[in-house]
Amino acid sequence: MQTGAFMKSLVSIPEGRIFNTFFTPDNIRLIESLGDVVWHSGDTKMSESELIEKIGDCDAYIALWGSPALTERVLEAAPRLRLMTVLGSTVAPFVSDAMWDRGIRVISGFEWYAESTAEGAISYMLSALRQIPFYSERLKREGVWSTPEDYTDGLLYKTVGIVGYGGVGKHLARMLSPWNVKLKVCDIKDIPAEEKQRYKIEQCGMDELFSSCDVISINLPYTQNTHHIINEELISRAKRGALIVNTARGAVIDEAALVKHLQAKDIRAALDVFEKEPIEPDNPILTLDNALLTPHQAGVTTNLRAILTRELLLESADFIDSGLPLKNEITREYARGMSKK
Numbered sequence: 558m559q560t561g562a563f564m565k566s567l568v569s570i571p572e573g574r575i576f577n578t579f580f581t582p583d584n585i586r587l588i589e590s591l592g593d594v595v596w597h598s599g600d601t602k603m604s605e606s607e608l609i610e611k612i613g614d615c616d617a618y619i620a621l622w623g624s625p626a627l628t629e630r631v632l633e634a635a636p637r638l639r640l641m642t643v644l645g646s647t648v649a650p651f652v653s654d655a656m657w658d659r660g661i662r663v664i665s666g667f668e669w670y671a672e673s674t675a676e677g678a679i680s681y682m683l684s685a686l687r688q689i690p691f692y693s694e695r696l697k698r699e700g701v702w703s704t705p706e707d708y709t710d711g712l713l714y715k716t717v718g719i720v721g722y723g724g725v726g727k728h729l730a731r732m733l734s735p736w737n738v739k740l741k742v743c744d745i746k747d748i749p750a751e752e753k754q755r756y757k758i759e760q761c762g763m764d765e766l767f768s769s770c771d772v773i774s775i776n777l778p779y780t781q782n783t784h785h786i787i788n789e790e791l792i793s794r795a796k797r798g799a800l801i802v803n804t805a806r807g808a809v810i811d812e813a814a815l816v817k818h819l820q821a822k823d824i825r826a827a828l829d830v831f832e833k834e835p836i837e838p839d840n841p842i843l844t845l846d847n848a849l850l851t852p853h854q855a856g857v858t859t860n861l862r863a864i865l866t867r868e869l870l871l872e873s874a875d876f877i878d879s880g881l882p883l884k885n886e887i888t889r890e891y892a893r894g895m896s897k898k
Contacts, residue, residue: 564592564877565637566617569603569624570644578862579621579644587867591874592616609634616877617642619870620651629655642873644866646670646856647778647895648887657889664872664885669865670857671724675732677855678725678774678804679712681827685800685849686710686772712736718770720763720787721777722748723894725804729774730756741766767794772802778896779806789814792824800825804855806896807831812842819845829855 566588570576580588588594595611597603602623612618612635618627621644625631632638632655643651643665652663684690687709695701715738719726722744730740730752740758742748743766748758767773773795777783787801787810795801795818803810807830818824819842827849831840834853842848857865868885875881887895 564617564874565595565615566592566619566642566873567595567597567608567612567615568619569597569608570619570621571597571600571602573600575621578859579866581863581866584863584866584870588870591870592878605631612638616640617873619644619873621645624651626651626653627656627661628653632656632659632661640664640873640876642869643887644862644869647897648892649895649897652889652892662876662883663887663892664869664883665887666857666865666869666885667724667887668885669861672728673857673861674725674776674804674855675728677829677858678729678776678802679732681802681804681829681849681851681855682712682717682772682774682800685802685825685827686712690849691846712738712772714738715771716741716769718743718766718773720766720773720775721805722746723776723778725776726774727752729776730758738772741770763791764794767791767799768796770799771796772800775801775803775805775809777805777809778894779809780894780897783809785809785811787811787815789817792818795824797823798825800827802827804829806898807834816842816845819848822847825849827851829853 595615603625605625608625608631612631614637615635616637617640618638619642627641638661641651641661641663643663646665646667648663648665713736717733717738717740719729719740719742722742726742733740734756740756741761742758743761743763748760752758753760775787777786785808789811792814801824812832815826819826825847829851830853872884876883
């Protein structure tokens with residue numbers, strides 16, 4: 558806990574419902590107790606010009622979705638800036654080489670988002686396998702209790718593939734342990750032996766993962782290298798009836814290829830993200846009964862926003878005022894692998 562009240566921060570988040578979920582009355586009181594605050598007034602996104610006008614002698618820049626990046630032009634107007642605090646997960650849209658070169662540090666809510674997304678992925682797996690939305694809607698709309706043809710599936714003892722062993726993938730491996738699943742993980746880096754043993758992970762290539770797993774969870778950041786990395790060839794290798802869960806970014810999967818195999822009833826899907834968002838009303842995926850769809854909600858749940866904001870504000874003040882180490886720092890190297898949007 559920081560002991561002084563010296564930090565001056567700029568909050569670039571526009572007023573409105575999203576702002577209120579992060580900056581609850583308690584968090585507003587907290588940040589104002591930690592030092593001076595420059596607020597972005599108005600309900601539209603802050604422009605770079607507005608940021609330049611307001612950032613002046615601020616020590617910390619607090620950003621969220623749509624906030625301006627710390628470009629060289631902005632930095633010229635911010636001689637005292639030492640820290641950027643991103644209340645979202647990825648920092649890629651906000652950083653710049655000029656910022657890193659000047660030694661400005663970055664923290665974000667990445668860990669909260671990663672853990673919550675892993676929770677979301679499991680909830681989608683269970684909902685899709687057990688067909689919870691279908692049976693709920695049928696009961697409410699048609700009054701049908703059950704039929705001899707009803708079929709439910711489950712997660713217990715399945716072979717589950719995790720594509721990408723970053724923040725979300727690691728939490729997912731841990732959370733899946735109680736279901737006694739067989740875990741197969743594909744990642745470009747070698748997984749530490751201790752973690753393989755702890756979670757009973759078999760590391761394998763993408764082809765083997767798709768051809769052998771009952772459930773496949775996509776947890777890759779969206780970068781130039783991961784665009785459509787889940788392509789027609791891979792999807793065609795999937796076991797018949799396999800469930801593909803995507804809580805990462807839509808364009809990691811070739812959506813046209815995915816739709817083709819869903820229409821053929823080769824596979825099932827639980828999708829939280831799409832190539833174009835919001836999803837277009839004529840997208841054929843909206844008509845498929847073997848696709849569970851949600852509107853990009855797998856990330857941090859609304860109730861966690863105030864919690865992570867409080868923790869990151871305190872961490873910011875500890876660093877600025879007392880020089881304490883950063884616990885949620887994102888390095889330049891790590892930021893390179895984060896989703897750009």
